[in-house]
Amino acid sequence: xxxxxxxxxxxxxxxxxxxxxxxxxxxxxxxxxxxxxxxxxxxxxxxxxxxxxxxxxxxxxxxxxxxxxxxxxxxxxxxxxxxxxxxxxxxxxxxxxxxxxxxxxxxxxxxxxxxxxxxxxxxxxxxxxxxxxxxxxxxxxxxxxxxxxxxxxxxxxxxxxxxxxxxxxxxxxxxxxxxxxxxxxxxxxxxxxxxxxxxxxxxxxxxxxxxxxxxxxxxxxxxxxxxxxxxxxxxxxxxxxxxxxxxxxxxxxxxxxxxxxxxxxxxxxxxxxxxxxxxxxxxxxxxxxxx
Ligand code: UTP
Numbered sequence: 440x441x442x443x444x445x446x447x448x449x450x451x452x453x454x455x456x457x458x459x460x461x462x463x464x465x466x467x468x469x470x471x472x473x474x475x476x477x478x479x480x481x482x483x484x485x486x487x488x489x490x491x492x493x494x495x496x497x498x499x500x501x502x503x504x505x506x507x508x509x510x511x512x513x514x515x516x517x518x519x520x521x522x523x524x525x526x527x528x529x530x531x532x533x534x535x536x537x538x539x540x541x542x543x544x545x546x547x548x549x550x551x552x553x554x555x556x557x558x559x560x561x562x563x564x565x566x567x568x569x570x571x572x573x574x575x576x577x578x579x580x581x582x583x584x585x586x587x588x589x590x591x592x593x594x595x596x597x598x599x600x601x602x603x604x605x606x607x608x609x610x611x612x613x614x615x616x617x618x619x620x621x622x623x624x625x626x627x628x629x630x631x632x633x634x635x636x637x638x639x640x641x642x643x644x645x646x647x648x649x650x651x652x653x654x655x656x657x658x659x660x661x662x663x664x665x666x667x668x669x670x671x672x673x674x675x676x677x678x679x680x681x682x683x684x685x686x687x688x689x690x691x692x693x694x695x696x697x698x699x700x701x702x703x704x705x706x707x708x709x710x711x712x713x714x715x716x717x718x719x720x721x722x723x724x725x726x727x728x729x730x
Contacts, residue, residue, distance in 0.1 A: 443488075443489040443589065444485075444488050444489055444490055444566065444568045444585065444589040444651065445489065445490060445491055445492055445565065445566065445567075446491075446492045446493075446566065446567040447485035447488070447490040447492075447493055447494070447496060447563055447567060447568040447569070447570055447585070448494045448496060448555055448556060448558040448562070448567060448568070448569045448570070448571065449468075449478065449481055449482075449485075449493065449494065449495045449496065449569075449570055449571075449572060450545075450551055450554035450571065451466065451467075451468045451478070451495055451496060451497050451501060451503070451504060451572060452483070452496050452497055452498040452544075452545035452548055452554050452557075453467065453548060453554075454548060454729070455467030455699075456521045456612045457699060457700060457701070458470065458701070463725065465503070466478075466500075466501045466503050467573060467699065468481070468501075468504060468572045468573070469503050469504065469507065470698070471708045472575065472696075472704070472706060472708050472711050473708065473711045473712065473715065473718075474656060476507065477573060477575060477698055478504055478507065479507075479533060479586070480572070480575050480577075481570045481572035481575075482508075482533070482534060483583075484570060484576065484583035484585050484586075485568060485585060486534070486535060486538060486568055487491050487582065487583040487585070488568060488583060488585040488586040488588075488589050489538055489585050489586070489589065490493045490538065490543060490560070490568065491538050491539065491643075492538070492539055492644070493534065493538060493539070493540050493541065494541045494542075494543060494558045494561045495540065495541070495542050495543070495564070495600055496543050496544075496545050496554045496555070496557045496558055497542055497543070497544060497545070498544065498545055498546075498548065499544060499546075503730065505540075505542050505599045506540075507533060508533050508534055508538075508540045508651045510531075511530055514530060515527060515530060515531065515591065518530065528700070535708070536654075538670075541561050541625075543557050543558055543560075543561065543668045544557070549665075549670060549671050550665070550668070550670025550671040550672055550673075551571075551670070551672065551673045551677055552659070552660050552663055552670070552671040552672050552673040552674075552675065553659065553671040554647045555652075555656070555673055555682060556657060556660040556661065559657045560684050562654060562657070563654070564654050565654060566592060566597070566598070566651060566652065566653050566654070567651075567652060567654070568585050568588075568589065568649070568650065568651050568652075569648075569649070569650040569651075569652060569673075570585060570648060570649060570650075570676060571647075571648025571649075573696075573697070573698045573699035574647045574648030574649070574696070574697060574698070574699070575695070575696045575698050575703075575707050576601070576647070576648075576649065576691065576693045576694070576695045576696075577693055577694050577696070577707075577710065577728055578691075578692050578693030578694075579693075579714075581693070582692070583693070584649050584653070584693055585597060585649055585692040585694075587689070587691055587692060588601060588649060588651045588689055588691070589651055591625055591687055591689060592649070592651060595654075595685055596685050596686070596687055597655070597680070597684040597685065597686065598650070598653055598656075598677075598680065598684070598686040598687070599625070599649050599650070599651045599686065599687040599688075599689045600616070600628070600631075600649070600650050600651075600677065600686065600687075600688055600689065601646065601647050601648070601649035601650075601689055601691050601695075602616055602644045602645060602646055602647065602688040602689060602690060603644075603645060603647055603690065603691075603695060604643050604644055604645070605643055605645040607637045607643050608637050609637075609645075610634075610636070610637050610640035610645070611634045611635065611636055611637065611640075612634065612644040612645075613634065613645035613646060613647075614631055614632070614633050614634070614645065614672075614673075614674035614677075615631065615632055615633075615634075615641060615642060615643070615644065615645055615646075616628055616630070616631050616639035616641075616644045616645070616646060616688045617629045617630035617631070617632075617634050617642055617644075618642070618644065618688055623663060624689065624690050625688070625689045625690075626687065626688050627683055627686075627687060627688075628677075628686045628687065629681070630678065630681065630686045631646070631674050631677055631678050631681065632674070632678070633666055633667040633672045633674040633675065634667045634668070644688060646674065646688075647695050649691070649706070650673070650677075652677075652680075653678065653680075655683070655684070656673075656676055656677070657675070658679060659676040659679045659680055659687040660676045662677055663675045663676045663679070694710070696710065696726045709722065711725070
């Protein structure tokens with residue numbers, strides 16, 4: 440029987456150095472793809488998976504994310520006065536009414552694993568999702584990646600990670616999964632290693648920013664020592680979990696855009712423009728004139 444994912448964690452305390460100088464003041468997750476910031480796509484995916492509690496792990500500089508999901512009194516009053524009800528609805532509905540947002544601070548950027556551990560007091564004793572907003576996964580009007588993954592949980596499967604194949608020379612940017620050659624859509628993970636060099640990588644199957652995890656991961660994170668890059672790696676705690684329980688590597692339906700990189704953000708913007716009836720034509724013309 441599949442379980443609903445009530446709680447989803449958004450680790451957004453990274454420094455976003457690949458987008459400096461913009462990220463000196465603009466959180467990476469607030470960078471827009473067309474008119475929506477990356478964090479909005481991530482939240483929409485979590486709500487699509489059934490979440491009613493969204494936990495943002497931020498740092499002390501990232502006020503913009505909390506402000507974005509908060510009420511904007513002056514703006515809302517002005518839009519209401521001028522009868523701009525469509526815009527008012529957009530501003531008011533960044534999260535549905537039944538969903539609550541919780542903000543937790545990661546005092547120091549000690550790594551993704553550490554950021555997830557910061558959410559422990561809010562999660563309690565239930566399975567939860569993790570969404571990295573800079574990996575935008577778009578599946579059109581179909582089920583979002585996180586909803587697809589939550590459907591995989593049952594008595595014998597405690598977790599899942601989203602995976603896709605990457606070029607061999609890029610294995611050192613990802614957590615790389617060994618499924619023992621099982622090429623199925625949802626394959627049992629045998630082993631996972633963070634950022635291996637191409638010559639020692641067990642495969643080219645890379646974890647992208649979606650996880651469904653059991654609460655047991657917190658105990659494992661508490662004893663995880665700093666790994667690749669001196670950071671506390673979520674991948675290392677997942678490797679420890681594999682010794683106890685079944686976790687699946689899942690090839691999701693949808694397209695991933697790595698919006699933590701400039702090229703990925705450009706591709707996502709173009710793809711969304713091509714899906715927008717008002718923008719598709721002019722975007723195609725522009726691209727044709729530059730090819
Ligand atoms: P990245 O490796 O993309 O790092 O983090 P970054 O700081 O966001 O960006 P660059 O590489 O400097 O440009 C992957 C995810 O983990 C979160 C980030 O916010 C991002 O969502 N993270 C990373 C934390 O929340 N805390 C950390 O200590 C590290």
